[in-house]
Amino acid sequence: LHCNGSHALTLSKSSHHNFTLSSFHFQGSSSFPLSFILCSTSDCLLEFPLRPYLLQGNLRNLKPNPFHIIRIRTKQQGVEAQKGTRSLVVVNQAATTQVSVTASNVRFRLDNLGPQPGSRKKGKRKGRGISAGQGGSCGFGMRGQKSRSGPGVRKGFEGGQMPLYRRIPKLRGIAGGMHAGLPKYIPVNLKDIETAGFQEGDEVSLETLKEKGLINPSGRERKLPLKILGDGELKVKLNLKARAFSASAKEKLEAAGCSLTVLPGRKKWVKPSVAKNLARAEEYFAKKRAASSSDSTSA
Numbered sequence: 001l002h003c004n005g006s007h008a009l010t011l012s013k014s015s016h017h018n019f020t021l022s023s024f025h026f027q028g029s030s031s032f033p034l035s036f037i038l039c040s041t042s043d044c045l046l047e048f049p050l051r052p053y054l055l056q057g058n059l060r061n062l063k064p065n066p067f068h069i070i071r072i073r074t075k076q077q078g079v080e081a082q083k084g085t086r087s088l089v090v091v092n093q094a095a096t097t098q099v100s101v102t103a104s105n106v107r108f109r110l111d112n113l114g115p116q117p118g119s120r121k122k123g124k125r126k127g128r129g130i131s132a133g134q135g136g137s138c139g140f141g142m143r144g145q146k147s148r149s150g151p152g153v154r155k156g157f158e159g160g161q162m163p164l165y166r167r168i169p170k171l172r173g174i175a176g177g178m179h180a181g182l183p184k185y186i187p188v189n190l191k192d193i194e195t196a197g198f199q200e201g202d203e204v205s206l207e208t209l210k211e212k213g214l215i216n217p218s219g220r221e222r223k224l225p226l227k228i229l230g231d232g233e234l235k236v237k238l239n240l241k242a243r244a245f246s247a248s249a250k251e252k253l254e255a256a257g258c259s260l261t262v263l264p265g266r267k268k269w270v271k272p273s274v275a276k277n278l279a280r281a282e283e284y285f286a287k288k289r290a291a292s293s294s295d296s297t298s299a
Helices: 189-196 205-209 218-222 247-256 274-297
Strands: 008-011 023-028 031-041 044-047 071-075 079-082 089-092 100-102 186-189 226-229 239-242 259-263
Touching: 186 189, 189 226, 189 247, 226 239, 226 247, 247 259
Parallel strands: 031 089, 186 226, 239 259
Antiparallel strands: 008 100, 023 031, 044 071, 044 089, 071 079
């Protein structure tokens, strides 16, 4: 029996007794089906047993034909062939050459559910003798700090000598990690804007570039601002809005007559107490600048 998708159950007894099935159902309790009924419109009945233990497990473990024919009864001809004592399946006869039924799904119960093959891996039994594969010391050896209980040694520790990460020289500048603190952008070159097909006077921003399909930021790049780089040339006058422009891009865009708008960055969050002190300091220095300017004008 294969009850997955459109697989069919096919049974054949002999050239004299061929059957076609129109429907089927289980008889019995929900946990132990007693019979498998296949119904048609004719009067001949075919009985064969159902072995529930063959249906245990998952769909990969189901057998193609878990049935063995026990009894054939023909009401019209009065023929009965007895091979067993208990009949669990009844099949009606038709005038075709084989018995076939299509099962759309199989009903899962607690007695036929099982794990997938390979999903339940048996762990190693460590410390159970030298013949168990991982013997009495479990692969840690007999002596030393690493064989004792506890956290062991930290990563990079070499017994007290100068470790490798301190023996090699440091990398200075950008190579040493200074780039991590630099601002991050979504870069777009002038040649990409030229090929996007913008008309004269159009606005070029992060949203319009997304609509054109020029950029598709995802993940952490979704919240990054736009930066215009100077690779290529731009022949049309556009209104560009970005967080930053490279020096070469700014020079080329100003020569082409484009308007540049530098968008403000996200305001850095500070504690309310720090913000209050910054405001007081700004007010104090503003008064001092005003006083110094008034003294210079009077002099």
